[in-house]
Amino acid sequence: MHAYTAQLLWQRAEGEAFTDNRYHRAHRLRFDGGVELPASSSPLVVPRYSDPAAVDPEEMFVASLSSCHMLWFLSLAAADGWCVDRYEDAAEGVMARNAQGRMAMTEVTLRPHVVFAGRQPGAEQLHDLHHRAHAACFIANSVHTDVRCEPRA
Structure with missing residues (x-):
């Protein structure tokens, strides 16, 4: 078992009424390694009070x-003897109503593009690597969202 932590800090700005629901949603996230991240609600959800520059x-x-x-994927590729030079992903999530009628992330599509050095895996081997990576992913195993993987050439 492993425990993971994140600290969050939000503070009402001086003069904000708060109870009228007109307060800023910007906050800070701090992770165990010391990285601090500006965060906010999505500007698509709360347009006037979100920080579009934050995550x-x-x-x-x-x-x-x-x-x-x-x-x-990288771990499995290395174990199988494939040398990966570069991995990039153009992932996208879709927010929609789920089967219970609630707003949820109903679908996430990963679009990885992998560049290998030397020996190149075939399409079947590449598909197998992505399938195994998906099956092993702790986060994908933790959610009910339909997580798709569509590798790009």
């Missing part, structure tokens, strides 16, 4: 799935 929870959700998949 929102929906973006972090998509990024978390993308990152976890990549880390497993």
